[in-house]
Amino acid sequence: MPALPAKSSISSPFTVPSDGRFVVADTSTGPGKGVAGKKSLEKQLTNTVESISELQRKLYADDRFSLLLVFQAMDAAGKDGTIRAVMSGVNPAGCQVSSFKSPSDEELEHDWLWRTSKRLPERGRIGIFNRSYYEEVLAVRVHPEYLKNQRLPQPQHEELWEERFESIRDHEKHLSRNGTVVLKFWLNVSKEEQKKRFNKRLKTPEKYWKFSKSDLTTRDSWDEYMQAYESMLNKTSTEYAPWFAIPADDKRYMRVCVAEIIQQALEALPLRYPEKAPGEIAKFEEYIARLASETD
Numbered sequence: 001m002p003a004l005p006a007k008s009s010i011s012s013p014f015t016v017p018s019d020g021r022f023v024v025a026d027t028s029t030g031p032g033k034g035v036a037g038k039k040s041l042e043k044q045l046t047n048t049v050e051s052i053s054e055l056q057r058k059l060y061a062d063d064r065f066s067l068l069l070v071f072q073a074m075d076a077a078g079k080d081g082t083i084r085a086v087m088s089g090v091n092p093a094g095c096q097v098s099s100f101k102s103p104s105d106e107e108l109e110h111d112w113l114w115r116t117s118k119r120l121p122e123r124g125r126i127g128i129f130n131r132s133y134y135e136e137v138l139a140v141r142v143h144p145e146y147l148k149n150q151r152l153p154q155p156q157h158e159e160l161w162e163e164r165f166e167s168i169r170d171h172e173k174h175l176s177r178n179g180t181v182v183l184k185f186w187l188n189v190s191k192e193e194q195k196k197r198f199n200k201r202l203k204t205p206e207k208y209w210k211f212s213k214s215d216l217t218t219r220d221s222w223d224e225y226m227q228a229y230e231s232m233l234n235k236t237s238t239e240y241a242p243w244f245a246i247p248a249d250d251k252r253y254m255r256v257c258v259a260e261i262i263q264q265a266l267e268a269l270p271l272r273y274p275e276k277a278p279g280e281i282a283k284f285e286e287y288i289a290r291l292a293s294e295t296d
Helices: 038-062 079-086 133-137 144-150 160-177 191-203 205-210 213-220 222-236 251-268 284-292
Strands: 066-073 095-099 126-130 180-188 243-247
Touching: 038 079, 038 251, 066 079, 066 133, 066 251, 079 126, 079 180, 079 251, 133 160, 133 222, 160 180, 160 222, 180 222, 180 251, 191 205, 191 213, 213 222, 222 243, 243 251
Parallel strands: 066 126, 066 180, 095 126, 180 243
Antiparallel strands: none
């Protein structure tokens, strides 16, 4: 039985269905009407983060499950800020963040799942992938020239992307069967909002470092990326490793949505604190008395 509970256990309107009918163009990038105001969202996030922190301690103590959070998005969608905000209350000893950019020479000497597999979370821990193996069916698909550096035994061919989707599904099913809960978030920012954020980076000295000319190159291929995302989401959203298409134009709302999904997933796990044997508990009074008898 997969580690992740049935999909219905995570109640979110942003779950990408596993029936292959998801359409990017029909998906909202904003929170819509009737959403709570700034202060209410901030309070909601604070409360949810506190709950995640408590659940993370239990996850760590239980030491049977792990949680892998995958974040994918276009530039300026808010991955870094969301990770920072949602994980702010988690014990650093129980959480690890890995960012994946262009593969190194060593990584190119291995299969394309190797470098992320090395960074999978241990039992009891939360692992976060800021970009991931999904770049292999996103950036590489939009820019197939990247395949040349991978020196594949079989060059680019018609079934390549379907084969990679299959490898991803098998990989995530294996993780789920072995106790890793896989949750994947696509932060869905609009092209208009991305433009605003790029302009802000270009006009704010403290944000200059966030901008790169390559960001505009990627933006030029926006439509191609949306097609790649749509294919990826439809082919790899499963009950054991669902995708969530999170509206990203409002950062506060986006962070609350992500946090609530993480909270629900942890609450659905059968976590428990380790129990002491009755014989050992019977000696606790003796230990308490021993500590009390100590002198400074």
